[in-house]
Amino acid sequence: MSIQLGGLATGLDTNSLISQLLKVERKPIERLERDRSFFKARLAAFTDLDKRLRDLMSKAEELTTARKLVANKATPATEEFFKVSASSTAMAGNYNIKVLSLAQREKEVSLGVASVGAKEFGAGTLSLQVGGKDPVVININENNNSLGGIRDAINASGAGVKAAIINDGDAANPYRLVVTADDSGTPIEISANLTGGSYVDDPERPFAFTQTQEGTRAHIQVDGIDIYRTSNTITEAISGVTIDLLKEHGAADAATGLQVDLDVDAVEKKIRDFTNAYNEIVSFVAKQKDASWGRDAGMQAPLRNLQLLVSTAIGGDNSLQALSQLGMQTQKDGTLKVDGTRLKDAIRNDLDGVLGLFNGSVGVDGLAKKFGDYLKGVTDRANGILASRKTATDSSLRRIDQQIERQEMRLEKREKTMRAQFSAMEDLVGTLGAASSYLAQQLSMLSNFGSRR
Structure with a gap:
């Protein structure tokens, strides 16, 4: 960055003068920035309102059917x-x-062998009969005649069992095959018909299984x-x-x-959660009264409509027609106060009436559905209140950003122009000062010349 040194010839603080002049010319940008902050704050308020409306819709959804409300x-x-x-x-x-x-599932365990990977079981077939189904026959050959190979072949057979290898810690033959039924109470029968191989040919260590856990229902x-x-x-x-x-x-x-x-307490909690979500909206809108958007129809209309739903009877012949019959009273600030004793008494003594109030009946929508239908519209992603405000706000913010950008470019050019003008003035004053000094010098010399004569 170049260093600007002003006023060397005139003695004026040109940098300060330019700064003050630009500050005056920046007023339109400051107004635009205030407008931008306003639009962003208004959009944030409507975003917050939308969040609360969605929360109330979610709580109302929990009251729409007996399966959801009753606990x-x-x-x-x-x-x-x-x-x-x-x-x-x-x-x-x-x-x-x-x-x-x-x-419990039946478990069958083989005798131990020295190696998981040694192919020493010979060749032939392994038969698995599980739960009385037809036996599943597994072919054993040079590709899978190790303990690990037999395990993998059993697991791939679809016989209704799972095979695993455990290490029981025996010094000579620690590895044993465990076959477990997929279903409890299902019997397993395992038989081997293998020839050749050091394990199979050892008469003291045949490839046989012992039941360690009976399958029971x-x-x-x-x-x-x-x-x-x-x-x-x-x-x-x-x-x-x-x-x-x-x-x-x-x-x-x-x-x-x-x-x-x-569970009276659980039912009461769901209803209280609904009223608390409603009260959150009432309190939030009240806090916006000092902001210009607090009087916006998009802020006030949802509140008025929700208050109307709260105070209007659902109709029909249900024993309970309004929230007031559950002990809910509207306070001066618009919030609902719940009388817990009356609410629990209604749940305990007139559950059908409570369900009818929120769930509705044939030809009559319950309070929960009325709330849900209204809230679904005002929170719609495409046509809801927030969606319309966001579209308008985004358009305004783009316009303001473009205007600020143009103004900033104008000020940048204006600063360059003023610096050039002040620099030219300094040069002129410097030139005039030099000429004045020269004339004064010449006049002094003429005066001195005349005095010597």
Whole structure:
């Protein structure tokens, strides 16, 4: 960067003068920058509003059906023997559950061998019969007659088992093949017909398998009714309840009680989440009152429409027609205050009415659907409030940026012009100063010449 030294001839601070003149001429750019900041702040406010509207839409969606709104809880007397969870369709009641056996997969284990990769099993066939199905025959030849090769051939056979190799730590023959059934309670029969090979020909170490774990089905009794499954996760033994078995009861007369009932707290929370999301919108719009966009129709219209939905009865013959009947009252600031006692009483004593209020009935839309339908429109990615404001704002910002760019270019040229003009003035003043000094010198010489005569 060149160093500008002004005022050497005139004594003026030309750099300061130019800076002050440019500052005055920069006023239009400053106005444009303020406009740009305004548009960005307005767009940020509408983006924030859109986020809150979407959150409310999400909370309303959780209230649109009984399956989404209703929550049940299943509580065992102890979780020592099983754990439970309940869906919205669970049948309320008290049950006694006895765990007689857990589901487990049959395991067959071979004798140990010295190497995983040594091809010393000879050739022939390996037959796998799983769960009474037709046997699956595997050919063993020079390409796969190692322990690792037999493992891979079993896993590729689709016989309904998985094979793995374990190392039991034996000093001479540590590697053993473990074959496990895919399904609990499924029996496995393995037979080998191999000839040749050092392992097979050793009469003391035939290629045979020993059962180390019996395959059993899960067996429970629910109120004395026997129920069997191939998994330790049991569904629909009790409608809507999932039971994860952990341990057998053992004692003949032992059992664990299970209580299934409505989870009032969980239902209340979903409704409170909805009202909290509504209150967030009310409070946010109120905070925008001092900004010019706070009076924008796009900011006020959603609030007015949501307030109308809150205060209007849904219609039809449902026992509950409005949120006020759930103990929700509109405060002076427009937010909803929830009376928790009244809300829980309504859930506990008139669940059908609560469901009708939010879910609706034949020919009547519930409050949740009315909210959802309206919010879906105002938050639409293409035609919603934010989308329209963003389109207009982006256009304004492009126009402002172009104007600022043109103004900056003009000021750059203006600065060059002024510096050139001041430089020319300095040169002129310097020339005039030199001429003045010369004339003064000449006059002095003439004066001195006259005095000597």
